[in-house]
Structures are given as structure tokens and as C-alpha cells.
Amino acid sequence: MNILFVADPLEAFKTYKDTTFSMMREAQRRGHRVSACEPRHLAWESGGQVRAAVRDIELTGDGHAWFRETGARDAALHEFDAVIMRKDPPFDSEYFYATHLLEQAEREGARVFNKPAALRDHPEKLAVMEFSQFTAPTLVTRSEEEVRRFHQRHGEIILKPLDGMGGMGIFRVGPDGLNLGSIIETLNRHGATTIMVQRFVPEIAQGDKRVLVIGGQPVPFCLARIPQGSEIRGNLAAGGKGVAQPISARDREIAEAIGPALAQRGLLLIGLDVIGDWLTEINVTSPTCFQEITQQTGFDVPAMFIDALEAAMAR
Template structure:
């Protein structure tokens, strides 16, 4: 099969932990042809199909540094591939949004895109949890300074976060003393111009912010607990958290088995649920990670499970 990965520049990959690389490696092991491009390479012109301009057909070298070799470069119509995998990392900004529309046009032309572009737009990673209130901690979404202050007064210990952050960027904790609450609100809501999410602090973060992967509607049996280090409140690996793989809990499974089939039916082949304690905090759909960390620590082959599901989805869509 011919697979096109729409991703960040290949040269930026840290192959020892990169999930997209692990997908490519498993796909190559099965004999699939690998192509790659950046969202900026997507082009549509009236009378033609959505095309990846200058897409690169690559083979994997097995070298940790120079890990790929370009076999050819060509303008590749997305409809001429067997599958397009949208793996551009967040943030979900205007350019990401525009790329999903180009990918949606490619779908109309016959391309098979995973995750489905419309589903990417419909599931902003922090706000998607609102559909499942039975699994989340007390949560507020607002621009209002007064509403945030009232929420803090009720819950005393809260987390504030921007809706467009990634990797733990822009997350603040405010305890019972309310120290710096006003300044933090001003920083995040920009005088009421931007919406903020506020959640009751979940103390189980000390045991880790768990990434629970769901592939084709089915939970991976192991998660990665990203444990804050030192004085940090953030477990994100990008913020210095330590990743420890462990079996998913009964609560993790309950959340995953509820959300997974719904997400799969909407065209989300791969979802990363973030769970702290018993509480769902995010539903990641743009470019979920942690394949390699879980596989390396447990021996469970997450990339194999994913490519199995991808192959089945391609055949089902044929």
C-alpha cells in the first residue's frame, strides 16, 4: 500500500520516541510504500486534485541519525494513495484548520484520511471532554474574570489552562490562598478576549497524567503515566515528566470503552485519552503519541496494533 504521512519535517523527528516514526517502521516492515509531506505542501487548484507538492518517497535506513533516505520526489495526488495519515503536531491553529479543509476536499476526491479531517475539527482536544461530563472533574469554560474567581472560591484549588496549549504550556495551579489569580486570569484570558478552561485540581497527578491510547475503538491494555518531577505540577513529557508504562485500570478501561466506539464511528482511528486519577482531562486526536514508550517498557506492540487497524480501515473503506 502507498501511505502518505502529513507531518512535521522528518528532519525534526526524535526517532527514539517519535510515534509517527514507529508507525512508519511497522508499515515498512510489512512492505508498504512510505511517502511524507508537510501541511504547507498541500495544494489544490481548480480542475485538479489536492496534491502534496514535492512529496518524498522514503525508505528507512535503520540509522538513528540519518534515519531515512529519499528515493524520489514527486507531486502526489492524495487520492492516488491508499491512505493519508494526518500526523501534524499541535497547536491546532488556523493553518492546521485550513489543512483539514484541504484534506476534506481530498476525501471528496477519493482519498482515505486518518484521522478524518471533519472529526479533527469537531474534537478540540480540551473541549471534547465536555461531551462526557460523567468522567471529568468539576470544570468551567469561560472568558469571564468573575466566573473564574467564583469557581476558585468554590473549589479552592484549581488548574487554569488555555484552550490552544500543548505539552503543558500555559498551565497554572492556584491554591486556596488565591496567590496571583488575578495576574494569571489576565495572562490567559487577555482581558476577556480569549476563553479559558478551569478545573478542580486533581491531587492524583502526583501518580501521573495517564495517556490511554484507543485504536480503532479498542483500548491499548497499557497506558503511560507521565509523572511530574520536582516541584512541577505538569506531567507532560515535554515539561520534564517521567513516563512510566503500566496496565490500564478498571476506570481507565471504562472511560476508553465508552469513548472509543463513539470516536471510531466518527472517523477517529487513533485517540489519546488523558486521565488523572479517575478523571478524564483531554481527548487528543491531532497527533497522539506514546507508542514507543509503552512498547519499550511493556513489550506490547502498539505500532503493530495501529497498522493492523489502519489496514482494516483501508479495506473497509474500499
């Protein structure tokens, strides 16, 4: 196969931990050809097809100069066997526009993973609301009064922006409500912005688990991202420590209920965030942790992903 990765700049990859890099490496190991572009390279002229300025690359095995560019060309996306959308968040206007260009490429015959419409339809925090049987009490609102009522009912809460990533903008408020008003104003911008509020789950001390689901099937190991020091956030970007461990029976229950349903909607790869027994987010844009799990457990997550990609392409 000739596979196009739509991703962040190649020069910015941290190859020792980058999941997209691990996908590329496994694809090349199997003899597939690898190309890359950034969302800014996508273009669609009226009467024409969605195209991109792409770089054909070979991975070198060198940790520093990790790829060699073997060609640069303008190509229609449908010319590739598979297009893998791996642009990191934020899911901003430019990401939104990119999904529309990719969806047009699908109409022209491209096979895009994850499916562009499914990326738009499953905002990573809001998506959990469909599966409330697996979530701790959660509220989505702009209203300060609603947030205060939720706090009174549940005592200790977490507040976060719907468009946050990497643990950015997450606040914990205790039963005393200290600084609650100020936090609400900061996050909802005096009622202009919708936010999410969740009952605090104390099991965060044991880690915020990333449970990967590929082709509807859970990876048998997860990465528990454990907060360090006085921090409440387990996100690796916020200084959390990643510890791989077997998924629990509850993790598997959640994954086996959600994974096949979302796979049917065109989400080949998702990352479930689970704290204790509770689902907190469903990551669909560019789920990570492939390398950390593989390095710590020996389970080859990139191989499972390329297996699923090859199986999807055969259908």
C-alpha cells in the same frame, strides 16, 4: 498499500521516541510503501485536485540517517491508499486550513486518518465536555467573575489555555487565591480569550496517564507521565517522567465508553489524558507515547495501529 504521512519535517524527527516514525517503521516492515509531506506542501488549484509535493522514502534502520529518499514527485492525494495526518499541534489557522484541503481530498476519493472533519470537531480540551460523567468539575469561559466563582466552590483549581500543548500555560491556584487575578488576565487577555478551569486533582502526583485508543479499542498499557520535583505538570515536554503501566479498571471504563463513539466519527487514534479517575483531555491531532509503551512493556503499539489501519482500509 502506499501510505502518505502528512507530518512535521522528517529531518526534525527524534526517532528514539517519535510515534509517527514507529508507524512508518511498522508499515514498511509489512511491505507497505511510505511517502511523506508537510502541510505546507499541500495545494489545490481551482478546477483541479488536492495535490502535494511528496517524498517517497525507505527507512534505513540507521539511528541518524534514518531514511533514504527514493523519489520526489507531485501527486494527488487520492492516488495514495491511505493518508495519515500526523502534524503536531498547535491547532492554529494553518492546521485548520490543512484539514479543509484534506477534506477536499476525501471528496476526491482519498482515505484520510484521522478524518479531517473529526479533527476540527474535537478540540482537544473542549472535547471532554461531551463526556462530563468522566470529568472532574470543569468550566470553559472568558469571564473573570465565572472563574472566581468556580474557585470559591472548588478551592484548588487548574487554569489553562484552550490552545496550549505540552503543558504550556498551565497554572495551579490554591485555596488562598494567590495571584488568581493576574493569572486570569494573562490567560484570558482581559476577557478576549476563552480558557478552561478544572478542579485540581491531587492524583497528578501519581502521573497524568496517556491512555491510547486505536480503532475504538484501548491499548492495555498506558504511560503515566509523572511530575518531577516541585512541578505540577506531568507532560514529557515539561520534564515529566514516563512510566508505562497496565490501564486501570477506570481507565478501561472511560476508554470503552468514549473510544467506539469517536471511532465511528472517523477518529482511528485518540489519546485520553486521565488523572486519577478523571478524564482531562482527548488528544486527536497526533497522539504520542507508542514507543515508550512498547519499549517498557513489550506490547507492540505500532502493530496494533497498523492492524487497525489495514482493517479500516478493508471496509
